[in-house]
Amino acid sequence: MSKVSYYTEEGLRKMKEELHHLKTVERPKASADIAEARDKGDLSENAEYDAAKEAQGLLEMKINKLETVVANARVIKESDVDTSKVGLLTKAKIKNKKNGMEVTYTMVSEEEANLKEGKISIKSPIGKGIMGKKVGEIAEVDAPAGKMEFEILDISM
Numbered sequence: 225m226s227k228v229s230y231y232t233e234e235g236l237r238k239m240k241e242e243l244h245h246l247k248t249v250e251r252p253k254a255s256a257d258i259a260e261a262r263d264k265g266d267l268s269e270n271a272e273y274d275a276a277k278e279a280q281g282l283l284e285m286k287i288n289k290l291e292t293v294v295a296n297a298r299v300i301k302e303s304d305v306d307t308s309k310v311g312l313l314t315k316a317k318i319k320n321k322k323n324g325m326e327v328t329y330t331m332v333s334e335e336e337a338n339l340k341e342g343k344i345s346i347k348s349p350i351g352k353g354i355m356g357k358k359v360g361e362i363a364e365v366d367a368p369a370g371k372m373e374f375e376i377l378d379i380s381m
Contacts, residue, residue, distance in 0.1 A: 229293065230300040230312055235336035239297070243290045246283065254280040293335065307379050310354045312346055317378040318354060321362065326377065331355070350374070 231239070258280060261273035300313055310316045310331060317328045329344045329351075337345040344351050350372075353365030357376045365372045 228296050228298055229333050229335075231297050231333055231336060232313065233299050235332065236294070236297050236299055239290060239294055239335060243287065243294060246287050246290065250283055251287070254283050302381055305381060307381060309356050309358045310376060310379055311356070313381070315378075315380045316354055316357075316376060317380075318350075318363070318374040319377050321373040321375055328378075 254276065257276040258273065261270060261276045264270060264272060302313065305311065305313045307314055312331055312333070315328055315330050317326060319326045327342075329342055331346050331351060331354075332343045334345045334347055337343055337348065346352070346355055349367045350365050353372075354363040354374060354376060357363050359376050359379055361376050363374045363376065365374060
């Protein structure tokens, strides 16, 4: 039994689009690659055939995983988000206590995380460290670079 995960409408839409693409474009392409490799002769010594079969297997695993995620996904509404503490879908403005650098992150699921867009996973080291904290609180984070401290400056949508 898979656990329910929460996503933004945009995040769930992107996952559904990717799943559709994998099923309608990538899956037929993988089958065509296998058929083409099969036409090249003896399968026992056909590395191209083996590679195509392996690629198809990996593709099917990815489709299966994504189907499970989408089936167990729920959309979280902005009206359901509590901005009194850092949580899923909140924007947390934090300050690194060591160097004074300030940054704002939107807290999202692992699949939606995109650092370039300022979206970090609630399961990342910083995400775990600041989850549940309120404005003014200090979060101690066990990051790969060592222990870090962040002050929560603001929480919004």
